Amino acid sequence: MSWTDERVELLKKLWGEGHSASQIAKELGGVTRNAVIGKVHRLGLSNRTAGTAPKPEPAPEPRPEPVAAPRAEPAARAAAPKAPPKAEPANVAEEAAPATEPRVVPHVRKPIIPAGQPLPPQPSANEISPEALAKMSEVEKKARRLGLMDLTERTCKWPVGDPATDDFWFCGLPAQPGKPYCEAHVAVAFQPMNARRNRRR
């Protein structure tokens, strides 16, 4: 493969969008991340300040913490996340569709499993620890929202949303080595039969 105008163009675009060299290499195909980096340098756009203000800062996370503790035990480990079974509206900054549909979807999600992997929780099937669920929906907000083609051996392949709609993507966060999912999703997918139970302390 050679650096045709097209490929260089795509390289510039992706690099400008903050994609990593390895990601770009995969999207371009036929090149390694080294090749990409090398080219990036030769093009003189090593600094991602190409154009204007591409400062992909992760959305600031709300810190719910205001507990005006009157006077409690010093070492009180209040680790009781009230994870409501309701799925948080993991939305982005803006939503194109107003979605005035009367239809309410109360249950969690209905992920579709890539292949031969442990099945995610069926909403009505079994029970997952509230903590795991909470962590999961929390993570979905930070997910990279990868497309099918962006998945690699080390990206979380946890599907989110309805494949029939545009609102469908894969978690994409760093997967646990050897596992198909990231830490949070592994926690949900690989539920030890005795995960909950001896939780009391």
Add this chain to the structure above:
DNA sequence: CCCTGATTCGC
């Protein structure tokens, strides 16, 4: 260990 970009240097 996984990943990231940066640099070198033979081709």
Add this chain to the structure above:
DNA sequence: GCGAATCAGG
């Protein structure tokens, strides 16, 4: 110019 090997860091 190209990119594998290597380096340096997270």
